[in-house]
Amino acid sequence: MGVRQAQKQQSRRALMDAGLRLLEEQNLAGLGVREVTRAAGMSPAGFYRHFRDMADLGVALVEESLASLHVLVRSVLEERGGAEELIDRTVEVIEQHVRGNRAHVRFLARERHGGVRQVREAVAAELDRFAEEVGAALAPQSVSEGWSDEELRMLAGLYVEHMVSTAASFLEAPDPEAGRRIAATARMQLRLVSLGRRHWKDI
Amino acid sequence: MGVRQAQKQQSRRALMDAGLRLLEEQNLAGLGVREVTRAAGMSPAGFYRHFRDMADLGVALVEESLASLHVLVRSVLEERGGAEELIDRTVEVIEQHVRGNRAHVRFLARERHGGVRQVREAVAAELDRFAEEVGAALAPQSVSEGWSDEELRMLAGLYVEHMVSTAASFLEAPDPEAGRRIAATARMQLRLVSLGRRHWKDI
DNA sequence: TGTACATCAGTGAACGCGCGTTCACTGATGTAC
DNA sequence: TGTACATCAGTGAACGCGCGTTCACTGATGTAC
DSSP states (O other): OOHHHHHHHHHHHHHHHHHHHHTTSSOGGGOOHHHHHHHHTOOGGGGGGTOSSHHHHHHHHHHHHHHHHHHHHHHHHHOOSOHHHHHHHHHHHHHHHHHHOHHHHHHHHHHHTSSOHHHHHHHHHHHHHHHHHHHHHHTTSGGGTTOOHHHHHHHHHHHHHHHHHHHHHHHHOOSHHHHHHHHHHHHHHHHHHHHHHHTTTOO | OOHHHHHHHHHHHHHHHHHHHHTTSSOGGGOOHHHHHHHHTOOGGGGGGTOSSHHHHHHHHHHHHHHHHHHHHHHHHHOOSOHHHHHHHHHHHHHHHHHHOHHHHHHHHHHHTSSOHHHHHHHHHHHHHHHHHHHHHHTTSGGGTTOOHHHHHHHHHHHHHHHHHHHHHHHHOOSHHHHHHHHHHHHHHHHHHHHHHHTTTOO
16 A cells, blocks of 8 residues: 555544544534544545545444444354353453443444434444344354244344443443443343243243 | 413424424434524524523423333333233333334434433433332332342343333334334343243242 | 503524535655656 | 656635524513502
8 A cells, every 4th residue: 555545544544533532522413524624633625535424424433333343242252151151251341342442332322323314224234233143143052942033033132232232331330330330230131131041942 | 371471382392393303303413593493483583582502402302202201111010910911011002102202202212322411311310210110110029029129220220221222123113014023022022031030039 | 441561472683603515726646658 | 766747635715604692672461550
């Protein structure tokens, strides 16, 4: 990649970083081209060398945010161990991810039901893919014996939804103590779901 | 109430209705005073006879939206019957509520993690109150024997979170068939949680 | 009931401002020979 | 290596526009007697 390409890439990053930072306190729909370019140290017109409009930048941010979330989900699904350890590990990984990617997580929580259709749809489509992936990982487990595709999808959806809402809760935690309470609650909830899962086929 | 008061009330309603309608397609943070007054058939300056600013109108809408949700939650909690009927009834009530209050539900989903702090906090506080209320209703049930306050709060939180996410799903359903799928999934998820709940004290 | 005055919801004009987008441009980087 | 031209990321000025908010006002409603 030539110097010019590298510089362009750098400017694009600066715009996305500025956007991400500004979006911690406001909605994508309320974010302005001038605002972002100002924060990125660029002239307003320069924005258009990278994005068609703000929605376009939003979609780019969704892709980036969900890519890092994808890594997270995959890593949890690959873990092996007893139910209890898996639950502890899951909650721990969510908490760490939120800590390390506050802006991305906040952006997703905020724009998931936000005012920009393209962005909403991108988030929804990606969460569906997560659910599918989780479902595929649950299928071969012995506890899932006799489960239909529909039942697996239902369970996967419950897990994904729980992950999202737990991440959003961590985001709002005002202090470490609140974080610990959220983690404890999330672990109990996962334990309860796991129990229900084990007894699903008891008739 | 005199004629003048009644007319003022009517104008206030017109502003809130216009806001609610406009917020189906955008965020509160992106909504303008002129936009709302135009939609409500009032001059821009008239807005300030009713609200300090848009955030103020937002908080009024939260209160209204959550009042109707409160009625919903209460009605479900008061129902009596077998676990299976209660689950069916719960999902049915959620679906009906979304059908009859689309704009309010959408507003809540959108602004729960939206860009206006006051509004976010109002929603969070009210959802906490719901969870507490649900917890109080669960406590006396025989299945809850031996459950600590913490455990009851954890379960109540799971139910409230599930209600919110199910309502949001109904909102996005493009056709009746999708609605039926969402309802079926929600019922199964509640059944699974109910199973976990019954086996929570099995050691 | 009638009259004189007070209240105040809603108006219309005005303000200064920052917005998104366009344009011709500049000058560093890339390419062909 | 050097030269001549092409590309194109980023600039700075300009545009027209709708914004939030203020202000003095109007006229219907309310109140006191």
